[in-house]
Amino acid sequence: MTPLDERALADCVETAALAPSLHNSQPWRFRISGDTVEVYADHGRQLEVLDPAGRELLISVGAALFTLRLAIGVRGWVPEVSVRPDPDTPDLVARIRADRATTPSEQVGALAAAIPARHTNRLPFTTAVVPADVIEQLAGAASAEGATLTVAGAVSRDAIIGLARAAEQRLGTRGGYRAELGRWTRPGPHRRDGVPPTAIGPWDALEHLPMRDFGLVHPQPFRPSERFEPHPTIVVLATGGDGPADWIRAGQALQRVLLTATHLHLATTPISQALEVPAVRAMLTGTGDHRWPQMIIRIGYAAPAAATPRRPVGDILI
Ligand SMILES: Cc1cc2nc3c(=O)[nH]c(=O)nc-3n(C[C@H](O)[C@H](O)[C@H](O)COP(=O)(O)O)c2cc1C
Missing domain, CATH: 3.40.109.10 (NADH Oxidase)
Incomplete structure (x- = not known):
C-alpha cells in the first residue's frame, strides 16, 4: 500500500x-x-x-x-x-x-x-415514488453518523412546505438579507464560489415548492417557468442535541445521506429556509423527543444537475 x-x-x-x-x-x-x-x-x-x-x-x-x-x-x-x-x-x-x-x-x-x-438539483423531479427500501437505506446512512432521517407523511410534508415558504418570505425582510444573497450569487466568469446562474433552475410555475430564490438580486434575463412535482418527497435530518458538535455530526450525516442518494440514482435538494428563522424552526422541533431538525431534503428522480x-x-x- x-x-x-x-x-x-x-x-x-x-x-x-x-x-x-x-x-x-x-x-x-x-x-x-x-x-x-x-x-x-x-x-x-x-x-x-x-x-x-x-x-x-x-x-x-x-x-x-x-x-x-x-x-x-x-x-x-x-x-x-x-x-x-x-x-x-x-x-x-x-x-x-x-x-x-x-x-x-x-x-x-x-x-x-x-x-x-x-450536485444540488433544483430542477423539477418526476412523479415516480421513492421506494421504501431506498428511504430505509438513506435512514441507515443518517443513523450510521449518529443522526436520524424521517420521511414526512402527507400532512407534515404540506406543513413543512408551508412553513418553508413563510420562512422564505420572512427572510426576505431581514436586514442585510438581500445584500448577503447578492454577494453569493453575483455572476462572474472567474468566480470559484457562490451559486452560479447555471445552478439556479427554473421557476416553479405553481409556486408550490419553497425553492430558495437565488435569482432574487441578480435576475437572469430569461428564466423558464416549469411545473414541479405536486407531491415532493421530503425528509428531515435531525440530531439529538443542538450545539457545535451536533452541527458537525449533522454535516457528516447530511453528506453520507446525499452520497447514498446519489449512488441510488436519486436527485437531492437541501431546503433550509425553514430552519433559518428561529420561530419557524421551533415549530418543526418536537417538544417531547429532543430531536433538533438540522436539514430538510427534497429527494426524487430528475435529469442531472450541473456542477458548481x-x-x-x-x-x-x-
Ligand atoms: C447547510 C446547507 C444549507 C443549504 N441550503 C440550501 C437551500 O436552502 N436551498 C438550496 O437550493 N440549496 C441549499 N444548499 C445547497 C447549496 O447551495 C449547494 O451545496 C452549493 O451551492 C454547492 O452546490 P452543489 O451542492 O451542487 O455542489 C444548502 C447546502 C448546505 C450544506
Whole structure:
C-alpha cells in the first residue's frame, strides 16, 4: 500500500472540497502535516445574516469532513478522526490521521464514487415514488453518523412546505438579507464560489415548492417557468442535541445521506429556509423527543444537475 504522503493528502482535500455548503460558501480550510489533516472552520466565509450562530457553517464543514474521511478511506487507509480535539482552538473542527492500511469496503468505494456525481438539483423531479427500501437505506446512512432521517407523511410534508415558504418570505425582510444573497450569487466568469446562474433552475410555475430564490438580486434575463412535482418527497435530518458538535455530526450525516442518494440514482435538494428563522424552526422541533431538525431534503428522480465551481486547493490549504 502506498503511504499517504502530503501530496496524496492534498488530493484528498481537493476531493473533500466537493462537499455541499451553504450558498457554496466553502467555509473550510485544511492544514496537512505528515499523515494528518486538520480541518478548520473559516468564519470569514460565514453568512452572518442567514446563519448568525454558524450552525450551517459547521454543517458544511461536517460535510467536507465526511468527504475527506471517504477520500482517505478509498485510498486504502483507515481515517482516525478526532472531532474538536482542542478546546482552546474552537475553529479546529477535526484532526484526521491516515492510521493504518486496509482494503476499502464496497460501501466506501460506492460512496467515494458518488462524490463528484453529487450536485444540488433544483430542477423539477418526476412523479415516480421513492421506494421504501431506498428511504430505509438513506435512514441507515443518517443513523450510521449518529443522526436520524424521517420521511414526512402527507400532512407534515404540506406543513413543512408551508412553513418553508413563510420562512422564505420572512427572510426576505431581514436586514442585510438581500445584500448577503447578492454577494453569493453575483455572476462572474472567474468566480470559484457562490451559486452560479447555471445552478439556479427554473421557476416553479405553481409556486408550490419553497425553492430558495437565488435569482432574487441578480435576475437572469430569461428564466423558464416549469411545473414541479405536486407531491415532493421530503425528509428531515435531525440530531439529538443542538450545539457545535451536533452541527458537525449533522454535516457528516447530511453528506453520507446525499452520497447514498446519489449512488441510488436519486436527485437531492437541501431546503433550509425553514430552519433559518428561529420561530419557524421551533415549530418543526418536537417538544417531547429532543430531536433538533438540522436539514430538510427534497429527494426524487430528475435529469442531472450541473456542477458548481470550487476554489483551487491552494486557496484552502493553510
Ligand atoms: C447547510 C446547507 C444549507 C443549504 N441550503 C440550501 C437551500 O436552502 N436551498 C438550496 O437550493 N440549496 C441549499 N444548499 C445547497 C447549496 O447551495 C449547494 O451545496 C452549493 O451551492 C454547492 O452546490 P452543489 O451542492 O451542487 O455542489 C444548502 C447546502 C448546505 C450544506
